[in-house]
Amino acid sequence: MATPAEYAEGMESAENRHVAELRSAMVQAQNHAARFARVHFRWTVALKFIGPLALALLLAVEWLSEVRSEASQMVTDISALSKDVLLYDLVLTSSARMLALSGDLRWRDEYFLNVMPLEAVLRDIEQKVPDIAAEFNKRTVIANDKLLALEDEALALSLTNTTLATAVLFSSEYETNKALLLEGLAVLESMIGDVRREHEQTQTWWTILSPSLVLLAFVSKCVLLVPVKMLNRRLKRLSRQADNAQLMYTFEVRRCMLTRAGSVVEAIDGSSMWTKGFQPVTSDHAPHMLLRRRLGALAMCVELVALGGFAIPATLTFVALYKAEAAVPVQQLTVHSKDIVFYDVALTSSARLCALSRDARWAEAYHNFTAPWTAASASLDHWDSDLAAEFATATSAATAALSSMELLALNACASESSRSAREGDVLFGADYEGNKSVRLDGIHSLKTAVSQRQQVFQSDDHSFNTASRVLVIISTFLIVVADFFAVAIAMWVESLTVSRAEDSQESSEQDFLLRALGLAQVRMAAKDAGRQAEHICTEEFLN
Incomplete structure (x- = not known):
């Protein structure tokens, strides 16, 4: 049978083995968590x-959306410029011919008033699309120079001899060069149309591609x-396992220390009550555990901030697509308002030239312009019914009166009778001029309304581009800072996990042991003091 000493020694050996097993499990769990x-x-x-x-993909999409917006505006501008070239060319030709046929000097003023605008429009086209302008110049420069020379000659002759001026402007040479110029204008409009169609096709697939990329x-x-959440969960689980292993090991070590210290004090003092209230309690609310939990919560907040940063350019891209769709009506109104101006001039000039020249070809030209005029008016109604209604209200009566007078003059244009001549003169009378002024006022109001809408849209677009640049900078800052903090938090968590080594554990154990031994020392000191006091009292009593 084992003696009490041997039994105590066996108990201590079993406790030591259990503590060693717990320590091994703790070290293994901590090493696993550290790795x-x-x-x-x-x-x-x-x-x-x-x-x-x-982020780079989102920024690229945002930049390309802005580029597409600028390209869309450029296409609208050059489309409008091509309409202006056609208009000014028509005005110059018709003004020169009207001057030669009528001798009315107001057409001379009309001619020179439109020379500079035409040159300005051609310069704008050269700046915006130099390759198209170069092709147009190559095709028309010779014919245009000859036309200018013939028109200058006719303008000079119109002051003295309108018959010779008319012969110059209706000569085969003028008609040939005019045909070459019109062919060049057709090529110009065709090339600009190709640019517009290419832009529309690109915009179509960009409307699909950009949201997909975003x-x-x-x-x-x-x-x-x-994966970030999975990594965090696994690290949290491994850290929890390491913490639990340390808690079990620390609790067992402290219990053993407290038991052995109590045995020593009991052997010396004969009392086991000194350990009352001094229990080896451990807590899972240690500072490093709280810090790790707070770092995990902070990491998730950082990820949400980064996600919010990504949401900004994504939202801006969808807003840019919406604005691109909203720009289409404004752009179409700009082009169709130019068409209305052109066909108004074309109808009036062809009718008047027919009345003055008695050439039925101008009647045919007039009828060829009627359908496009109607189509341009219908296009206004398609893109903006309110604006079209206002335009129709302002001009419908005048347009009906003008059409009636023009048809009357066209029917009489091929006749040589004096009555037909009087019917042709109606296109230069006060009634016609009054209705023409009413329609021109309506066209001017239409152009002003379209211009105001375009200015408002361009102002909004400029404000949006400015705001989007600022928001993209903020988004980039948020994402970069969030990623930096995420890396810093991961580094901190790694350092916190790895640094929990044996020195901190042994320091905790040593601190607990010192506290236990200090308590025993205080107990024994109090016992010695009591014995000394009792001895003094006994001596005094004996004495």
Whole structure:
């Protein structure tokens, strides 16, 4: 049978083995957590490198959306400029011919008033689309120079001999060069039309591609949260296992220390009550555990901030697409208002030239312009019914009166009778001029309304581009700072996990042991003091 000493020694050996097993489990759990903390940090850094790629994709989409907006405005501008070239060419030709046929000097003024605007329009086209302008100049420069020379000659002759001036402006040479110029204008309009169609096709696939890219970038950022969350969960689980292992080990070590200290004090003092209230309690609310939990919550907040940063350019891209769709009516109104101005001049000039020249070809030209005029008016109603209604209210009566007088003059244009001549003169009378002024006022109001809408849209577009640049800078800052903090937090978590080594554990154990021994020392000191006091009292009593 084992003696009490041997039994106590066996108990201590069993306790030591149990403590050693707990320590081994604790070290293994802590090493596992430390290794995974390093893996967690590396993966966090790697995943954060994917974030800037998605950000770069979003910024590229935002930049291209702005470029597409500028390209759309440029296409609208050159389309309007091509309409202006056709208009000014028509005005110059008709003014010169009207001057030669009628001798009315107001057409001379009309001619020179439109020379500078035409040159300005051609310069604008050369600045915006130099390749198209070069092709147009190559095709028309010779014919245009000859036409200018013939028109200058006719303008000079119109002051003295309108018959010779008319012969110059209706000669085969003038008609040939005019045909070459019109062919060049057709090529110009065709090339600009090709640019417009190419832009529309590009805009169509861009409308599909840009949201797809934005969704891809945003979804990729959201998907990246999944591995980040999985890594955080696993690190949290391993850290919890390491903490539990340390708690079990610390509790067992403290219990053993307290038991052995109590045995020593009891052997010396004969009392086991000194350990009352002094229990080896451990808590899972240690500072490092609270810090780790707070770092985990902070990491999730950082990820949400980064996600919000990604949401900004994504939202801006969708707003840019919406604005691109909203720009179409304004752009179409700009082009069709130019058409209305052109066909108004074309109808009036062809009718008047028919009346003055008695050439039925102008009647045919007039009828050829009627359908486009109607189509341009219908296009206004398609893109803005309110604006079209206002224009129709202002001009419908005048247009009906003008059409009636023009048709009357056209019917009499091929006749040589004096009555037909009087019917042709109606196009230069006060009634015609009055209705013409009413329609011109309506056209001017239409142009003003369209111009105001275009200015408002361009102002809004400029404000949106400015705001989007600021928001993109803020978005980039948020994403970069969030990624930096995410990496810093991962580094902090790794350092916190790895640094919990044996020195901190042994320091805690030593602190607990010193407290226990200090308590025993205080107890024994109090016992010695009581014995001394009792001895003194006994001596005094004996004496």
